[in-house]
Amino acid sequence: MIYQFHPLEINPKTGEPFLRLAAPHQNIILTPPRQGDQSVLIQHMNDPAIYGWMAKLPRPYLPEHADFWIQFVKGESDATLEYLRKSAEDFPDGPLQFVGASPVCHLREVKEDGTDVFIGDINVRRSQFAEVLDEVERKRLQEDNAKKQAGDPTIQYGIGGTLVLWTYEFITFLFAIDWLAASHHGRGIMTAAIGLFLTAWGIPRMGVRHVVVHTFAENVGSNRVFEKNGFVNRGLFDNGLTVRGEKKILTLLEWKHDLGENET
Numbered sequence: 001m002i003y004q005f006h007p008l009e010i011n012p013k014t015g016e017p018f019l020r021l022a023a024p025h026q027n028i029i030l031t032p033p034r035q036g037d038q039s040v041l042i043q044h045m046n047d048p049a050i051y052g053w054m055a056k057l058p059r060p061y062l063p064e065h066a067d068f069w070i071q072f073v074k075g076e077s078d079a080t081l082e083y084l085r086k087s088a089e090d091f092p093d094g095p096l097q098f099v100g101a102s103p104v105c106h107l108r109e110v111k112e113d114g115t116d117v118f119i120g121d122i123n124v125r126r127s128q129f130a131e132v133l134d135e136v137e138r139k140r141l142q143e144d145n146a147k148k149q150a151g152d153p154t155i156q157y158g159i160g161g162t163l164v165l166w167t168y169e170f171i172t173f174l175f176a177i178d179w180l181a182a183s184h185h186g187r188g189i190m191t192a193a194i195g196l197f198l199t200a201w202g203i204p205r206m207g208v209r210h211v212v213v214h215t216f217a218e219n220v221g222s223n224r225v226f227e228k229n230g231f232v233n234r235g236l237f238d239n240g241l242t243v244r245g246e247k248k249i250l251t252l253l254e255w256k257h258d259l260g261e262n263e264t
Helices: 038-045 063-090 135-147 189-206 220-227
Strands: 017-020 028-031 106-110 116-121 124-126 157-159 164-168 171-175 210-216 232-237 250-258
Touching: 017 189, 028 116, 028 189, 038 063, 038 116, 116 189, 124 189, 157 189, 189 220, 189 250, 210 220, 220 232, 220 250
Parallel strands: 157 210
Antiparallel strands: 017 028, 028 106, 106 116, 124 157, 164 171, 210 250, 232 250
16 A cells, blocks of 8 residues: 555654655654644744745735635545545555645644654645746646646646635635745755655656746745745746735746756
8 A cells, every 4th residue: 555655754653755855854754734723823923934925925824714724635645545545545656646735734843752743834836937927828728738648748837926816705815835944944944845845756656847937036045945846936927916916926936847857
């Protein structure tokens, strides 16, 4: 059964799957979202060092927002884990089956006593093509992208800058899904996490070959994180985004994978 979960490790005490970052960040792991993550999420989503880089996050960020989001991402994770379990029954000796998402996306710092602390979120989702300014063409690309089967190398994905649309009490919100606790900034953790995600899960288990990222133009730190992972800066674009009354220009970063090499 473990084979179809490769390269995930399994916590022997809890049965929870995880990916561990390499040294010097070996005390950081990626796990599934958990019921109970809401309180920590609320704390960080109300931190200006984090929400300042996110588009249209609810202000203030309330318990109902956190509960909706955790249920949403936990549902995706649970569904992926169930698919892996079913694949283990159907293909116990392989081949490894492609999946459409990752069951692990929450970054946690493991303490010396074995407990862990929720410190961030990273995920890869199908692109919303925010860089395509023509609305009709953007919608067509989104629909075509969504129809493709997991593992299709022509799928365009996004990290962090990909926004998830949902409605809460008749108000539309857009959520970014890539963040790290301010207390852990500047340590190279997010750079390592994105690299691990792509090489350990995105490429071999999702068939990821093309990723496009959008960041605020002034977010130099985030741009460097992606550039260190082989993303190429394709320049600035203006899609009319306004965040908390301020017009935002975006940076387009692109990564391609071909036989183990990034195309530049």
